[in-house]
Amino acid sequence: xxxxDYPHPAxxxxxxxxxxxxxxxxxxxxxxxxxxxxxxWALPGGFVGMDEDLEQAARRELEEETGVSGVxxxxxxxxxxxxxDPRERVITIAYYALIPSEKIQLRAATDAEAVGWFGMDELxxxxxxxxxxxxxxxQRLEAKLDYSTIAFQFLGEEFTLSELQSVYEIIQRxxxxxxxxxxxxxxxxxxxxxxxxxxxxxxxxxxxYRVIQPGTVAIIK
Amino acid sequence: xxxxDYPHPAxxxxxxxxxxxxxxxxxxxxxxxxxxxxxxWALPGGFVGMDEDLEQAARRELEEETGVSGVxxxxxxxxxxxxxDPRERVITIAYYALIPSEKIQLRAATDAEAVGWFGMDELxxxxxxxxxxxxxxxQRLEAKLDYSTIAFQFLGEEFTLSELQSVYEIIQRxxxxxxxxxxxxxxxxxxxxxxxxxxxxxxxxxxxYRVIQPGTVAIIK
DNA sequence: TGATAAAGTGTAATAGTTACACTAACAGGT
DNA sequence: ACCTGTTAGTGTAACTATTACACTTTATCA
Numbered sequence: 001x002x003x004x005d006y007p008h009p010a011x012x013x014x015x016x017x018x019x020x021x022x023x024x025x026x027x028x029x030x031x032x033x034x035x036x037x038x039x040x041w042a043l044p045g046g047f048v049g050m051d052e053d054l055e056q057a058a059r060r061e062l063e064e065e066t067g068v069s070g071v072x073x074x075x076x077x078x079x080x081x082x083x084x085d086p087r088e089r090v091i092t093i094a095y096y097a098l099i100p101s102e103k104i105q106l107r108a109a110t111d112a113e114a115v116g117w118f119g120m121d122e123l124x125x126x127x128x129x130x131x132x133x134x135x136x137x138x139q140r141l142e143a144k145l146d147y148s149t150i151a152f153q154f155l156g157e158e159f160t161l162s163e164l165q166s167v168y169e170i171i172q173r174x175x176x177x178x179x180x181x182x183x184x185x186x187x188x189x190x191x192x193x194x195x196x197x198x199x200x201x202x203x204x205x206x207x208x209y210r211v212i213q214p215g216t217v218a219i220i221k
Numbered sequence: 222x223x224x225x226d227y228p229h230p231a232x233x234x235x236x237x238x239x240x241x242x243x244x245x246x247x248x249x250x251x252x253x254x255x256x257x258x259x260x261x262w263a264l265p266g267g268f269v270g271m272d273e274d275l276e277q278a279a280r281r282e283l284e285e286e287t288g289v290s291g292v293x294x295x296x297x298x299x300x301x302x303x304x305x306d307p308r309e310r311v312i313t314i315a316y317y318a319l320i321p322s323e324k325i326q327l328r329a330a331t332d333a334e335a336v337g338w339f340g341m342d343e344l345x346x347x348x349x350x351x352x353x354x355x356x357x358x359x360q361r362l363e364a365k366l367d368y369s370t371i372a373f374q375f376l377g378e379e380f381t382l383s384e385l386q387s388v389y390e391i392i393q394r395x396x397x398x399x400x401x402x403x404x405x406x407x408x409x410x411x412x413x414x415x416x417x418x419x420x421x422x423x424x425x426x427x428x429x430y431r432v433i434q435p436g437t438v439a440i441i442k
Numbered sequence: 443t444g445a446t447a448a449a450g451t452g453t454a455a456t457a458g459t460t461a462c463a464c465t466a467a468c469a470g471g472t
Numbered sequence: 473a474c475c476t477g478t479t480a481g482t483g484t485a486a487c488t489a490t491t492a493c494a495c496t497t498t499a500t501c502a
Binding site: 398400401404420422423424425426 | 459460461462466467468469470
């Protein structure tokens with residue numbers, strides 16, 4: 001038992017994990033194994049340990065519940081409305097993560113019954129206030145495309161300009177002009193040719209590019 | 222005594238309060254009356270009540286400690302590094318507030334020994350990790366000038382274009398061209414003439430403007 | 443070698459941003 | 473009455489960035 005002179009809320013982290021697969025933006029959800037909302041889909045997350053930083057906690061929970069690790073992770077917002085969890089007062093620090101489609105190798109772990117990717121058109125109703133958290137993450141992601149190089153986080157080490165353009169088109173839900181897109185993205189001076197090509201299918205091979213400073217997200221103009 | 226099956230961190234809110242006075246950006250600080258960091262300057266803030274929302278808690282603490290109320294308030298970021306408070310594990314949800322210079326009427330309240338406004342060049346060292354919180358708020362404020370109408374929150378109901386321009390210049394720390402600024406700000410269609418003028422000093426009176434939708438901060442292009 | 447499919451490339455029109463200097467209106471002093 | 477000092481208010485031209493738009497290249501496969 002842990003006792004305090006005045007009441008303390010519980011603190012959790014929840015993570016909105018995005019990837020792009022099958023030409024779609026996908027959200028990672030777990031099916032809840034325990035009460036409350038047993039059997040409902042929810043964002044991965046859990047309680048913050050007493051000796052770990054918030055971001056550490058988010059990475060740990062993500063790893064434990066889904067097997068995902070080493071990805072881009074950014075704090076989103078904190079949610080703390082009384083009553084958002086029926087058990088006790090719970091304040092959650094929400095994060096969002098972007099993972100390259102190649103890296104998605106899920107495992108269902110101990111405290112999650114099942115893990116799955118859901119397209120934006122096939123989202124189930126979520127437990128707690130996770131709909132609200134997701135909506136904010138979706139919005140932040142879209143906004144950040146315009147003023148940062150966050151989109152690169154969806155791609156592996158090497159990628160073609162068409163793949164990169166597709167990331168933008170999927171998130172922004174609108175087609176982009178190929179020439180203008182290339183002009184723009186190259187002018188950012190954030191990617192460079194690897195010298196290699198990707199040859200797949202009965203057509204001209206595409207030049208491969210890499211991010212010049214991988215792991216960093218630059219703020220642009 | 223309040224007891225739990227597993228340990229809970231304490232949760233606080235801290236508020237970075239900005240105003241513009243004497244042609245300077247100022248930060249509101251309180252001198253700590255109790256331990257730890259007794260006598261040191263710190264951001265206003267305090268523990269979140271079990272039945273109040275996070276933003277409510279921020280407004281209440283701000284009102285209690287400084288007498289400031291009814292102002293623009295936005296969640297900034299959450300800080301939770303273990304050891305950031307020497308007493309126990311404390312996670313803080315930081316907010317920032319903008320208040321019009323006319324509204325600043327401070328009172329030193331119960332749990333704060335003293336309250337004061339500090340210019341950016343005269344900031345004392347702050348308690349806890351409040352320097353870090355302040356730095357992030359300063360940065361967010363500057364960034365938001367570019368893509369929102371947040372700057373209007375520093376002004377009263379009626380203001381001149383020169384006053385508005387001055388807000389931008391002070392926060393961005395660089396002079397702006399008067400004609401270009403006016404062209405730009407009027408094109409936003411967020412302010413309108415009141416029809417009145419402000420006559421002060423031995424020179425041409427300035428037209429007064431008001432925000433068309435007061436209380437809302439618009440995201441611009 | 444012809445069909446198919448995606449990769450790759452430039453230019454002109456338009457819109458937005460920047461640089462820049464003088465006149466207008468008031469208060470106060472002579 | 474008029475001169476001085478001080479801030480308010482105004483337009484245009486050059487430059488930069490963004491948009492619209494269509495054909496050629498290079499591969500595979502039948």
